[in-house]
Amino acid sequence: MQKMDYFFKPKNVAIIGASRDQTKVGHVIFRNFIEGGFKGKVFPVNVKANKILGRRCYSSVLDINERIDLAVVCIPSKVVPNVMEECGKKGVHAVIIISGGFKEVGNNELEENTRDIAKKHHMRVIGPNCLGVFDSRTGVDTIFLPRYKLERPEKGEIAFITQSGAVGSVVLDWMAKRGYKVSKFISYGNAVDVDEADLIEYLSKDDETKVICAYFEGVKEGRKFLNVSKKVTKRKPIIVLKGGTTNAGTKAVSSHTGSLAGSFEIYTAAFRQSGIIQADNMEEIFDFARTLSKQPLPKGRHVQIITDGGGFGVLLADEIIKNGLELAEMSKESIERMRKEMPPYVVLKNPIDLTGDADTEMYRRVLESAISDRNVDMIGLIVLLQVPRLGGDVVETVINAFKSSNKPIFVISAGGEYTEVLKKSLEDFGVPTFSYPESAARSMKILYDFAQKNKANK
Amino acid sequence: MQKMDYFFKPKNVAIIGASRDQTKVGHVIFRNFIEGGFKGKVFPVNVKANKILGRRCYSSVLDINERIDLAVVCIPSKVVPNVMEECGKKGVHAVIIISGGFKEVGNNELEENTRDIAKKHHMRVIGPNCLGVFDSRTGVDTIFLPRYKLERPEKGEIAFITQSGAVGSVVLDWMAKRGYKVSKFISYGNAVDVDEADLIEYLSKDDETKVICAYFEGVKEGRKFLNVSKKVTKRKPIIVLKGGTTNAGTKAVSSHTGSLAGSFEIYTAAFRQSGIIQADNMEEIFDFARTLSKQPLPKGRHVQIITDGGGFGVLLADEIIKNGLELAEMSKESIERMRKEMPPYVVLKNPIDLTGDADTEMYRRVLESAISDRNVDMIGLIVLLQVPRLGGDVVETVINAFKSSNKPIFVISAGGEYTEVLKKSLEDFGVPTFSYPESAARSMKILYDFAQKNKANK
Numbered sequence: 001m002q003k004m005d006y007f008f009k010p011k012n013v014a015i016i017g018a019s020r021d022q023t024k025v026g027h028v029i030f031r032n033f034i035e036g037g038f039k040g041k042v043f044p045v046n047v048k049a050n051k052i053l054g055r056r057c058y059s060s061v062l063d064i065n066e067r068i069d070l071a072v073v074c075i076p077s078k079v080v081p082n083v084m085e086e087c088g089k090k091g092v093h094a095v096i097i098i099s100g101g102f103k104e105v106g107n108n109e110l111e112e113n114t115r116d117i118a119k120k121h122h123m124r125v126i127g128p129n130c131l132g133v134f135d136s137r138t139g140v141d142t143i144f145l146p147r148y149k150l151e152r153p154e155k156g157e158i159a160f161i162t163q164s165g166a167v168g169s170v171v172l173d174w175m176a177k178r179g180y181k182v183s184k185f186i187s188y189g190n191a192v193d194v195d196e197a198d199l200i201e202y203l204s205k206d207d208e209t210k211v212i213c214a215y216f217e218g219v220k221e222g223r224k225f226l227n228v229s230k231k232v233t234k235r236k237p238i239i240v241l242k243g244g245t246t247n248a249g250t251k252a253v254s255s256h257t258g259s260l261a262g263s264f265e266i267y268t269a270a271f272r273q274s275g276i277i278q279a280d281n282m283e284e285i286f287d288f289a290r291t292l293s294k295q296p297l298p299k300g301r302h303v304q305i306i307t308d309g310g311g312f313g314v315l316l317a318d319e320i321i322k323n324g325l326e327l328a329e330m331s332k333e334s335i336e337r338m339r340k341e342m343p344p345y346v347v348l349k350n351p352i353d354l355t356g357d358a359d360t361e362m363y364r365r366v367l368e369s370a371i372s373d374r375n376v377d378m379i380g381l382i383v384l385l386q387v388p389r390l391g392g393d394v395v396e397t398v399i400n401a402f403k404s405s406n407k408p409i410f411v412i413s414a415g416g417e418y419t420e421v422l423k424k425s426l427e428d429f430g431v432p433t434f435s436y437p438e439s440a441a442r443s444m445k446i447l448y449d450f451a452q453k454n455k456a457n458k
Numbered sequence: 459m460q461k462m463d464y465f466f467k468p469k470n471v472a473i474i475g476a477s478r479d480q481t482k483v484g485h486v487i488f489r490n491f492i493e494g495g496f497k498g499k500v501f502p503v504n505v506k507a508n509k510i511l512g513r514r515c516y517s518s519v520l521d522i523n524e525r526i527d528l529a530v531v532c533i534p535s536k537v538v539p540n541v542m543e544e545c546g547k548k549g550v551h552a553v554i555i556i557s558g559g560f561k562e563v564g565n566n567e568l569e570e571n572t573r574d575i576a577k578k579h580h581m582r583v584i585g586p587n588c589l590g591v592f593d594s595r596t597g598v599d600t601i602f603l604p605r606y607k608l609e610r611p612e613k614g615e616i617a618f619i620t621q622s623g624a625v626g627s628v629v630l631d632w633m634a635k636r637g638y639k640v641s642k643f644i645s646y647g648n649a650v651d652v653d654e655a656d657l658i659e660y661l662s663k664d665d666e667t668k669v670i671c672a673y674f675e676g677v678k679e680g681r682k683f684l685n686v687s688k689k690v691t692k693r694k695p696i697i698v699l700k701g702g703t704t705n706a707g708t709k710a711v712s713s714h715t716g717s718l719a720g721s722f723e724i725y726t727a728a729f730r731q732s733g734i735i736q737a738d739n740m741e742e743i744f745d746f747a748r749t750l751s752k753q754p755l756p757k758g759r760h761v762q763i764i765t766d767g768g769g770f771g772v773l774l775a776d777e778i779i780k781n782g783l784e785l786a787e788m789s790k791e792s793i794e795r796m797r798k799e800m801p802p803y804v805v806l807k808n809p810i811d812l813t814g815d816a817d818t819e820m821y822r823r824v825l826e827s828a829i830s831d832r833n834v835d836m837i838g839l840i841v842l843l844q845v846p847r848l849g850g851d852v853v854e855t856v857i858n859a860f861k862s863s864n865k866p867i868f869v870i871s872a873g874g875e876y877t878e879v880l881k882k883s884l885e886d887f888g889v890p891t892f893s894y895p896e897s898a899a900r901s902m903k904i905l906y907d908f909a910q911k912n913k914a915n916k
Contacts, residue, residue, distance in 0.1 A: 023846065100813075105803060150844045151874040165814060166767020169844040170872045177874035217772055243769055248785050249776035252763075252809050281773075281896050282872075305710075309624020311701055314675055315739075318707035327706050345563060351710050355558075356623060386608040386627040388481065414628045414740075416609040416635035438739050 003124045004194070004202045006094035008135045008184060010069035011040045014061050014092070016083055017074035017099075018044030018052050025098060025144040026074045027052075036152075038139030041066065061090050070094045072132065072142050077101030080128070081113050088121025096142050097127035103190050104129050115192045130189025131165045134172065136182050137208060143185075145169055156181020157210035157293045158286070159203045161188060161196060164243070167215045171282065179427035180286055183208040195220040197228045204232040210293040212236055213285050217243040226274050233275030234457060237292045237450060241279045242267055275453070277446060283439065290432035291443040295408035297451035300377040302328035303444060304370045305351035307382035308358035308390065312437060313351030316380050316412065319441035325448060328376045334369045341365050356387045360394040367401040367409075378444055379409045382437075385419045395422050399429045408447060410440045461582045462652070462660045464552035466593045466642060468527035469498045472519050472550070474541055475532035475557075476502030476510050483556060483602040484532045485510075494610075496597035499524065519548050528552045530590065530600050535559030538586070539571050546579025554600050555585035561648050562587050573650045588647025589623045592630065594640050595666060601643075603627055614639020615668035616747045617661045619646060619654060622701065625673045629740065637885035638744055641666040653678040655686045662690040668751040670694055671743050675701040684732050691733030692915060695750045695908060699737045700725055733911070735904060741897065748890035749901040753866035755909035758835040760786035761902060762828045763809035765840035766816035766848065770895060771809030774838050774870065777899035783906060786834045792827045799823050814845045818852040825859040825867075836902055837867045840895075843877045853880050860889045866905055868898040 001009075013033060019026035026046070033042040034053060042055070043064050049057040058064050061071060061083070071092045073083055077099050087095055095118065102111040111128070118125045126132060132142030136155035143150065153175040160175075160182060162168040168187040175182055183206065186199055196219055203209045212232070219225040229238055244250045245264040271278050279285040303320050305327070307313035317327060327350045335348050342362060347353040352370075354362050363383070370376050383394060402409050413423055414435045423433045434440040459467075471491060477484035484504070491500040492511060500513070501522050507515040516522050519529060519541070529550045531541055535557050545553055553576065560569040569586070576583045584590060590600030594613035601608065611633040618633075618640060620626040626645040633640055641664065644657055654677055661667045670690070677683040687696055702708045703722040729736050737743040761778050763785070765771035775785060785808045793806050800820060805811035810828075812820050821841070828834050841852060860867050871881055872893045881891045892898040 025846070028846070100803075145844050145846060149846075149876050151876075162769070164767065164769025164772075166765075166842055166845075167769035167773075170767070170770070170842055173844055173874035173877065174872055177878065215769065217769070243772040243776065245776045246779035248779045249772050252768075252772045252775040252807075281894055283894065307624075309622065309628070310710075311620070311622025311625035311673065311675070312628070314622075314701040314707050314710045315625075317710040318701065318703045321704035321706045345558075349710075384624055384628055386603045386631055388483070388486070388603060388607075414632055416631035418607050418609075419631065420635070436739055436741070 003093050004198070006069045007096065007124070007126060007133050008140060009138045010094070010140065012043065012066050012068050013038075013040060014043045014045050014064060014068045014071045015074070016045040016061060016071055018046050018057065020049055020052050028144045028146055029072055029074060029098070029142050032141040032143065033139070036139045036141045038141070043068070061086050061092065064090075068092050070096070072096045072098065074098040074144070077107065077110060077128070081110070081117055084114060084117040088117060088123060092123060095123055095125045096130075096132040097125060097192070098130065098132055098142060098144060100129040102128045102192070111190065111192055118193055125193035126186065127189045128192060131168050131187035134182070134185040136184070143169070143172065151176030153180060153182045155183065157183055157208065158213060158289045159184045159206070159209040159211070160213045161186045161199045161203075162214065163188065163191070163196070163216040165189065167282070171215075175286065179424040180290060191220050197221065197225040200232055200238060201228050204236050210236065211239065211289045213239045213289050215241045215243065222270070226270055229274040229276055237277060238275070239277045239279055239285050239288050240271060241282060241285050284442065287434065287439050287443045288446050291447050292450060294430055294432050295447055296406050297454060298377040298408050298448055301325045301448055302375060302377045303380050304328040304330060304373070304376040305380040305382065306354070306363070306366050306370060307351045308354045308356060308387050309382060309384045310353050310355070312382045312384065312412070313353055316382060316437035316441065317351060319437045320380065320444065323441045323445040325441070325444055328373075330370065330373045330375055334373045338366060338369050357389055358387055359389045360391055360397050363394055364397045364401075367397070371401065371405045371407055376407065378407060380412065380440060380444070381409050382412045384415070385413060385422055386415055392422060395425055398426060399431055402431045408444070410434060410444055412437060412440050461551050462656070464527045465554065465582070465584060465591050466598060467596045468552070468598065470501065470524050470526050471496075471498060472501045472503050472522060472526045472529045473532070474503040474519060474529055476504050476515065478507055478510050486602045486604055487530055487532060487556070487600050490599040490601065491597070494597045494599045496599070501526070519544050519550065522548075526550050528554070528598075530554045530556065532556040532602070535565065535568060535586070539568070539575055542572060542575040546575060546581060550581055553581055553583045554588070554590040555583060555650070556588060556590055556600060556602060558587040560586045560650070569648065569650055576651050583651035584644065585647045586650060589626050589645035592640070592643040594642070601627070601630065609634035611638060611640045613641065615641055615666065615751045616671060616744070617642045617664070617667040617669070618671045619644045619657045619661075620672065621646065621649070621654070621674040623647065625740075633744065637882040638748060649678050655679065655683040658690055658696060659686045662694055668694065669697065669747045671697045671747050673699045673701065673743075680728070684728055687732040687734055695735060696733070697735045697737055697743050697746050698729060699740060699743050742900065745892065745897050745901045746904050749905050750908060752888055752890050753905055754864050755912060756835040756866050756906055759783045759906055760833060760835045761838050762786040762788060762831070762834040762836075763838040763840065764812070764821070764824050764828060765809045766812045766814060766845050767840060767842045768811050768813070770840045770842065770870070771811055774840060774895035774899065775809060777895045778838065778902065781899045781903040783899070783902055786831075788828065788831045789833055792831045796824060796827050815847055816845055817847045818849055818855050821852055822855045822859075825855070829859065829863045829865055834865065836865060836906075838870065838898060838902070839867050840870045842873070843871060843880055844873055850880060853883055856884060857887045857889055866902070868892060868902055870895060870898045
């Protein structure tokens with residue numbers, strides 16, 4: 001095992017600052033390990049308590065008789081160096097410092113000090129001033145926000161790293177609600193040791209992660225970050241949302257993290273050079289990530305639209321063209337076959353408009369035709385579930401088509417509770433869904449570009 | 459009463475094509491009137507049935523002994539002219555033709571014929587090939603999609619008119635789910651008689667409607683539309699999403715409605731001339747509409763950001779600048795007062811960063827300061843509900859601030875179920891909420907522009 005592994009798959013964990021007080025960070029984190037899916041051993045450390053949640057509590061990590069792989073530190077910042085020395089003596093491999101009160105409030109010396117102690121003892125450190133780690137498979141969960149306020153997503157193939165804890169907490173909560181799935185989540189805060197480049201490198205070798213997503217306002221070491229990214233994007237997509245893209249935003253960054261945000265233009269150029277996909281907002285990160293982790297690569301840029309609502313088909317056609325893609329023209333044979341199978345009112349052009357009389361069987365047949373048609377590279381599948389003859393079983397048809405297709409299928413569906421429930425079951429079966437034509441078309445374009453780059457690299 | 463009123467507040471309604479078969483359009487519509495909030499009388503008309511849902515059924519509208527204000531027609535297209543003649547003889551004022559099978563499938567003659575009969579008898583007609591009308595106050599509801607699949611929004615101040623039934627059905631369902639409220643909804647389909655201009659003119663005089671929203675792919679009579687819009691936008695905002703903005707989209711339109719979409723550039727220029735606000739997508743329509751119907755007008759372009767998450771503050775600052783607005787600089791007195799009231803870690807710049815330790819009382823105080831500060835024109839209020847010390851009572855504080863403020867407050871909050879529930883209660887109390895910094899900033903810009911235009915008009 002390399003040192004970084006201990007953040008994600010430790011056997012024995014110490015929670016330094018574990019607390020009996022339910023409103024305390026140290027309580028919530030300790031409880032996460034006990035009540036979540038964590039399989040290893042957890043040791044609460046607190047000078048003032050004998051027992052926490054029925055477990056024996058230790059006054060120092062040095063009092064624990066077993067080896068400790070990972071220490072989670074949630075105590076006032078000024079006592080962090082002492083505790084770090086103890087962790088070093090104990091032979092702890094990795095430390096997550098949740099506590100704030102370091103560089104971000106001007107305590108630069110305290111932060112330097114912490115870094116030096118970590119170096120001396122060869123410990124890797126995530127934080128300080130962060131949420132830490134959520135690993136959906138091993139159950140490591142240092143997120144100090146209770147689950148009723150912040151849901152945890154299920155296990156999947158998208159990793160997310162974030163400088164901002166606030167952005168991180170919203171993202172986790174929001175992924176859970178929509179049924180988006182995560183492999184590893186890391187909020188790394190001030191990055192006293194482990195930085196975005198280290199995490200990207202680590203995640204590039206993580207078999208459970210197919211796509212790496214990041215939010216940050218600035219990177220710690222530009223050259224290191226670019227070198228790592230350039231190497232990684234050859235194998236795995238990296239998607240970045242950069243905060244602080246204007247002067248005002250940059251000023252906001254400096255009063256918020258104390259780090260320099262740097263010019264947006266320089267970042268954009270550097271991202272492009274190193275093959276990083278830039279997202280414009282939070283929704284895009286996950287639209288792109290789900291697309292890249294779930295869809296097969298398209299051979300070309302021709303999209304066939306299938307819809308049960310004319311207006312939605314029109315909007316999608318617009319967006320496809322705006323994104324530099326093209327509408328497919330299906331072969332004569334496909335059209336003739338569908339003509340025989342479909343009611344006369346169905347429009348067999350592009351979009352194929354099944355109209356508000358669409359049923360599941362009609363969707364099944366046109367999907368079959370589009371998947372097998374040589375002129376079609378991608379499918380934009382609009383399924384408005386409000387129409388009267390369309391039953392919930394269309395979900396199964398879409399899942400089957402998606403699983404059997406070697407062409408990407410972009411499912412678009414929007415509406416109220418009924419629609420959201422059915423969309424979530426599509427997500428559960430690994431089918432990415434979109435609410436709007438524009439977001440689907442943007443993701444088609446990203447996937448097409450990625451496929452082209454992939455071809456060129458071969 | 460003018461003729462158009464009969465679509466929205468009829469006393470007696472005939473459902474021609476009412477059916478006992480639950481899967482039929484005529485059944486769902488009849489049931490809507492009986493089980494919804496409609497206060498008037500409803501008469502089912504169907505040659506083949508004696509009773510429907512326990513009510514006496516008539517074989518013709520002519521057999522009904524009372525006068526009929528509104529007839530809703532859902533029968534095969536080829537028999538529509540006959541029924542229209544009967545409606546004319548009966549003295550019906552308004553007819554909604556739900557049935558498709560007219561111009562959109564090439565039956566131009568049938569459509570002309572229908573128009574002629576309506577003219578002859580001085581009847582106003584909405585449709586054919588449409589969903590018709592949903593009036594949240596009177597309970598008129600001709601939407602033939604069952605409520606479990608398509609929820610109905612509560613009564614509010616936003617009117618929505620749509621050429622596309624598909625777009626309309628999604629919009630209604632989606633508004634209901636998010637707690638957005640509607641005054642009148644009209645899907646007008648082929649517009650054989652009543653067109654977008656007629657509806658806009660009517661809604662401009664409707665006291666229940668504060669903002670008029672529209673989706674269409676083309677307008678029927680360009681000059682009439684522009685003249686009406688130019689007049690109306692002086693009093694009420696009109697927001698339009700135009701489908702068919704590219705050649706491919708335009709081609710899709712013509713196979714879908716048979717109408718010409720026209721060049722997007724021409725439309726954009728015409729919209730600008732007549733004061734119409736153009737939305738780029740469906741979410742924007744309602745972001746703009748809720749903003750314009752609920753917010754006071756700002757005096758200037760200076761925005762104060764208040765946040766409990768640094769990263770979100772950064773993203774909002776970026777978006778404010780990108781939209782041509784500016785960050786406010788609060789007065790020394792305000793800053794000094796807040797400095798005394800706030801814990802030392804709170805950053806009192808712009809953004810004001812309450813950090814993840816924010817509580818309701820801190821929000822209350824900084825809101826008070828920002829509302830009363832002369833340098834602040836608008837407030838961008840980021841409330842990430844995941845942070846540990848922030849209780850659900852922050853919702854009440856936000857509502858109170860919103861109600862008492864003469865400055866617009868844009869609330870931004872994102873997350874999972876817990877957050878969504880609290881956001882919906884904000885919407886219920888008339889506070890528009892946003893999920894992302896970019897959508898809030900776009901709406902600030904629209905509101906600022908509207909306020910400037912308003913000033914110039916005075």
